[in-house]
Amino acid sequence: MHLRVPARFGKAAAVVTAAVVLAGCTGATPVARRLDPPLPLSTVQDAGNRDGTSAPVADPIYPAYGNPALDVLHYGLALTWSAQDRKLTGTATIRLRAVSAVQQVRLDFSPAYTLGDISVDGTRAAGRLDGGDLVVDRALPAGAVATLVVGYQGTPATVPMPSHRGDVEPLGLTVTAGGELWTMQEPYGASTWYPSNDQPSDKALYDIAVTVPDGWAGVASGTPDGVDGDTYRYKATTPVASYLTTLAVGRYTRTEVQGPRGLPVVLWTRTGVDDQHLEALRRAPEYLSWLERRFGPYPFPSAGVVVVPSRSAMETQQMVTIGGDVLSDDNAAAGVLLHEFAHQWFGDAVGPATWQDVWLNEGWATYTEALFRADGDPAYMDRWERSARAADADLRKRLGPPGHPTPDAFAESNVYVCPALMLHQLHKDLGDARFFALGRAWSAAHTGTALDRAAFVAFVKAQTGHDYSALINAWLDSPTTPA
Template identity: 70%
Template sequence: MRRAPLLSAITAAAVLLAGCGTSVTTEARRLGVPRPLPSVAVGGGNTDGTSTPVADPIYPAYGNPAIDVQHYGLTLAWAPDTKTLTGTATIKLRAVRAVQQVRLDFSSAYRIGKTSVDGVDVAGRIVSGDLTVDRPLAAGAVATLSVEYQGTPAPVPMPSHRGDSEPLGLTVTRDGELWTMQEPYGASTWYPANDQPSDKALYDIAVTVPAGWAGVASGTPKGRSGDTFSYTTAQPVASYLTTLAVGRYTKTEVTGPRGLPITLWTRTGKDDAFIPELRRSPEYLGWLEERFGSHPFPSTGAVIVPSESAMETQQMLTIGGDVLGSRPQLANLGPVLVHEYAHQWFGNAVGPSTWKDLWLNEGWATYVEQLHNASHGGPAVERWEQTARQQDAELRRRLGPPGSPRADSFAEGNVYLCSALMLRQLHKALGDERFFALGRAWAGSHVGTAQDRAAFIAFVNQQTGRDFTGLIDNWLDSPTTPAR
């Protein structure tokens, strides 16, 4: 997700500390040209959408750890005149343990039509944000649930005090277009979902839109048939990392490192100021690949929506057209793109099993963004660290340490800045080559999985041959800023 507004202020303060026109330091220059990294075998399991769902301790009302969704097939149609979304969700799922009913998160804004399990009609209902289907399943049983539905999307409140907080989920604009930002639990505003980060699944999405409009979704583009746009995934996706945008769009295609297809969607006649920076995506991705290995997915891109935030939605970033304020032509979209593209490795390829470990996503993306800034003429990393430490204590006092985020303060500055400073300490202890190798191995060897703090610490210790348990725990748990 987009860096919290506080972090933009920290970056600006670091620039002032560095001074106008300050030359890039020796460290920053070195970060710009890393030495070759050892190869890492890509793996980690979950190539078929099989996951190990975990009950989320921060938002326990969302997600069902008794159900593992393996595949979502979503066939959608949008009618802007009536603001009606019509959908059929075909969901392959596995019972982790015996259940008397199948329960998934789903918005009460929709009316349920025909519902079946393995082709047999069953009773289904939506109550208090849950779709419940009366069909018992034995432990380990695999079934296919099909649900027809129709209604007007309605977002839900975001549990945060961020300056760019907006309602979560599928949003209808005044002129009848659609867009969504849905971290941590807004996916269930447009399809029945096991809306928790630990249950990753494969997706096929087809959306039919009015003539002259475009339908944009996460995943690899499968092409267009008439007014229907289709997308698929070969790597599992957490529900919060899916996206959907429907409106009047212009498509631009560029080629990234190793021939990586990049599709850029801008709102026709509205986003010309963003196009030059968006077209620099191959440059940003190339810089990331030099440090962390090949892009984890077969395609990527970005779609601009009328939001004040930005989101690392898998294979298709969702970038708010208001993310830089009212005059984007005077601002720099580059750091936002670097941050969100970095999440494709850190957060998407491997993400947290519960929202307690959101720092695993945001700490990496924040620190990588600062490294990119330093290697491209921005303030040296030492300057950033100096300024960031001055903010760390206040964040811990106000929000708590990053390892224990508060339910009413989702994705606020502590999980970004404080955990980025932890990674800075690892970087200084390991040096460039071993630190980048660590990041490359963490993402590369856990593709398609959800992990937690214990797994990260064990991996760091095994990979480095050193015990960093105390350092990591201290930075994640201390109520005050740890010593250097």
Template identity: 55%
Template structure:
């Protein structure tokens, strides 16, 4: 995620990436662990009819930061969303078909959902009773653990956003937003998918997706996933790799489209409005950015990629189709380029390898931020001394203001500490084990854990296994300390733990 925050007292501009941290620039030079994600167990006989969606199987957990969002009682395997947008009426009409595996026996079940009008609702083809209250769709139908069912919800209404739990200057309400021209766009981290379809709106439940968007003639419908063509005014997209709800996207408007090829012939699409033309030269450099990222972290993890421009102040690593706010360009083409690199880096860190819960936001933001800063260091030819000095200065200020990155505050989502302090830990790890071993570790982390959800515990175990040394105390210090850890953990007397 890319969200700019300025710390002028520290450096000329400290930009981070919504996922961008708040914009953070480095100073100019003076001269394998078992996956905790989709279960590997063979399907039970009751699941045989749902075998086509087994790649969407997850092990949901209750989120400790936002426990009211999502549920560990359901594992959504697949979402099929048929959406129709009327700009003149500002009404979204949808039919959501969900294949769901209950993880517990229950007399009813609930999903996150805004109060749209429900036109019809069925469970396994039979009419069912459902009610939307307090942003939850509750269906009064008993379910049995590991016995999948199909839920179909037809609905319509005017989209409404939900408040963003953050004090960042570049934030706005979460979810499906209607612009002044009747277009649509969404950014929804840590949640907000509930504003346009019934969802298990938390990171630990990833699913497969089919999305069809019908729009008026002359308009375009854009969504996350691989483009699957256009039937009349209906645009289709498919995700055969599992996707967390916060990584889905939807945009509708009078867009223009540019197609390109990335490394290995990767299909790329850039969607822009006339007001976004100044961003095109940077977007067209996407093959260069992706090639650079592949050299560091291994093959791009999905079958397509691209960017859609929207009327936001931030950016988001939505899977296979990055969502970038046009206002990000106000920081200049150089910063916009860094934000593009940041969001593409998230395709490896956050999208292909997803944190199990929001306690571990540092796990994707720290990696994406570090990738962005390494790119900036290499292109700006910065010295290691300047790089390291900046990291320690920025880390100290951010820990003092926002606390350690391993303990994010629910009311301050995605503040700069989870970006920069997480990246500072990776920088210190690189300095400790050397460049070759570090990037081999980074490559293996991204590739070996593709399409899984991971945690601090699994990351620590992975580092220890890869290096043959015990880095547990090192990682704990960087994630838990209220002050910047010493360069060597042999002397930890001054490290103030939480």
């Protein structure tokens, strides 16, 4: 997710954000002089589990979401949207594993829907909606794998975002005045359109089929898997966290460009609305190539961008979701797109096990955006560090250290700027070659997984041969800016 800092964040925060968002970029970056050549597309391999197996844990920030007793392996979503009566009809076929013995199958799901037929392993089962949960009365012993099928219908309803950001919008599947659909759902909100284990530690594989009104298009996360009449299909063969899924339905124009090593990049723009933004979006291969030269091959088989009526942007896996308002400033758009594409390595390929470590996503993407902005300007990073340190002091005082976010302040400036400064200290100590090798290895070795701070600290030590735990922990935990 990209941060748009409101005026209330104060002068220091505004300075560093303006430096990140508004500075120009040209040429080759001076901080990355020795870069490995990109690998052929055919050599890109996923290091994570290819069957969707995860190790779910209870989220300490939003414990009402997610069920650590269940591990969803695969979601098969067959969706039909009727714009005329604002109804979403769905069948979710969910392959899941009982991590521990359960008396009921309990997943997150919006009470806005009416349930249809429910079955477990082909046998009808009783189910009900309990607040924000789907509860199915079927016991499973530890280790059991079962297939849950749920039919449902209703008008999607969003949930509030727990944040004070300037670009706060309701979370989840949104119905526009014209009957179109779009969603952004970090930290939760996938459960506004399908039954889900709506927590970051449970990644799963996906097959999504969405049937849309005649002449409209359906866009979802994953790799495009064909169109059959008015039904659009997508497949995710690398595990996805529920908050990183996306769906958009409306009048869209499809444009395909070629990324590095022949990578297909699909751009979806609202027909007759986003024509002026297409030129900015066509730069996507440039950003992906820049990132590959620093952090290794793009970790998925396809990339894309879908434009929606929003004030924000989101790193939804393989299909970045971005608001048309964000694209209205060409210079800002470059940084936002680079930031969201950087998340495909840092946050998507490997993400946080709980929202306690959202800094793992935003610190890397923010620092990478700063490096991108430094292209052609050797003095830029010194200016950025001075501004970032001034912002850091203010942010820690008002919002606390980045390693300890509070539930009512999700993804605010402290989890962006403060850990980006920590990475900058690592970069200065390691030098270009070792720092970028660290970034490449972190993503490549853990694609498809969700990890925590301890795993990152241990990995940095193993990768560099030096114990940086004191430095990392100081930047994540200190109430004041470390020296």
